[in-house]
Amino acid sequence: MTPPGTDLLRLEGLQKYFPIRNVWKRRIGWLKALDDVSLTVEKGEILGVVGESGCGKSTLGKTVMGIHPPTGGRIVFEGNDITGLKPHQSRDLRRDLQYTYQDPGASLDPRWKIGKSLDEPLVIHTGLDAAARRERVRDILSAVGLPESHLDLYPHEISGGQQRRVGLARILTLQPTLVVLDEPTSGLDVSVQATVLNLFLDLQKQFDLTYVFISHDLSVVRMICDRVAVMYLGKVVELGATERIFDAPRHPYTRSLLSAIPQIGKQRITESFWLEGEPPDPGNLPSGCRFRTRCPLAEAQCAAGIPPLVEHLPGHADACLFSDRAVPGG
């Protein structure tokens, strides 16, 4: 069962459905936040997961972490199936798998000093004594570029960029192998964002980390990710090397997403953008391909069945029947 190669994390047909209930709490449908998602994360790489809000990218991160139990499919981490294990059974495995929340300010306890917040994971996961824990916390704190005096501050006394650093330090104390970064740069100013991104890259080298980088900011993803998975309404629609996806996107959704990024010095998107409409209601999805209601290439075939994610080019997969065609006006 254990695959050859260096897959650190493997998702096989992962599903997460949330029930939609009416006022009498009777289930009237499913919200398919993740539908049949299969991908692998190789050791040492940075995998970007991009998509618009509501596409299921955060649900993906949280389901991998076990915060949401999956509805179906398998999560294989370091060769062990961790799907549906009870928290106490998977605790040792999950130590190597860590997650940073979108809003670090909200994930730090406002009444705890930074030092206590950093100490807590070590108390839970390791049997180190107080002195050894203090030692470890100090090492990590200097690695993320914070002065030791910050240990005695409260979360509200430090800036947003520093809170991100604390959030990162907090998970690095456990020396994980895979870190899921959920929107790690949202809400930061560009000049601060750059320093935080550089920190991620430095720490990756220093601690030999693998990242799953969940973001809606495509220009950031382009800069730091090795491979990118593009999601639309719970499905991965395109998966491949960053360069390939950004230079020659194949799925019409990816093409529209890329053409929506303002690029200074290039043609203005207010003159060239072609995609109309908004994503459909995730509780009431169209049949077949989920993008067909907005897609300029859509034909009758698209409504018949969900197009599978196929490698049309080596190492570059997309889920579109007509991805070889040019988009009119695009």
Add this chain to the structure above:
Amino acid sequence: MDDLLTVSDLEVGFQTESGLARVLDRVNFHVGRGEIVGLVGESGCGKTTLARAILGVLPENSARIASGTIDFDGRDLLAEDPQDLGTEVRGRQITFVPQDPFSSFNPVFTIGAQIEELMKWKSPESEPAAAARFYPRARRRSDRARVLDLLRTVQLPDPDGILKKYPHEVSGGQRQRLMIAMALLPEPQLIIADEPTTALDVTIQAQILKLLKRLAAERGVSVLFTTHDLGTAYEICDRITVMYAGQEVESAPSDDFFAAPRHPYTKRLLESLPSREHGISGIPGQIPALIDPPSGCRFHPRCTNASARCAAARPGVTQAGPAHRVRCHHPVDAAREAVS
């Protein structure tokens, strides 16, 4: 005198527990007729405070306007009776598109009821001075036609149906379209859009920017567009003004601005956008605390070109080209940079 709005030497502070935070430091700023002006800066640079000062909605008990004037179409917005400005200017001549369309609607009333309330007071047909206690049936009917017409213009599907919905029933992009429609309904001369696309996805952002740009051009409305994102400023602005820690540092027509930035801060800001050429580079240091800001040019502690002069006095305006103004003692010379 063809500027619609002129802000001169505006100085605004906020009284806080630890002292007076000097949020705007003698800001000069202007918006021409029919022009889309971008006000760009990082968080805490005072762009929202400036927008609020123009609207006249600064918090009364903490804000202190120390000096300066705001001239709008020949009226001094700081000197005139707030009551008159409230009925004649605010919401009629100057309207507002908020950053967060989610919290700008009242969740317990239908969208139609909220737009009707707006039209009752601020419709271009209503008498500004008359107390709008009555809403004449004829005007109500013509206002409704006007509303439906504008909802169609902002490309909302099924305008009749949308008016019957509650705010939570429409998507974020549609809510922002409604906000733009509501800002245009009183037929204003100036729209202040405070980061109108920050909360939206990129594809929706592209649609909204396109819409705003088209409508502003069609109706000859000036737009003051505040944003922290230089990319969106590039998309729709005719002219861009950059602020840093409460001081405006550079103002230039859009093309000139991106091609040849002259202020060191502007240059570093443009370079910190993730891109192939520059990689990932930030600006070392932090935004200063406004309680005790650096003297002179507030950027000097982080600036690589800084000298003793920068700490001593705030630089005056240097004309760096037609309509290109920079406030720096040592502006970046684009031509010399290219050679070295």
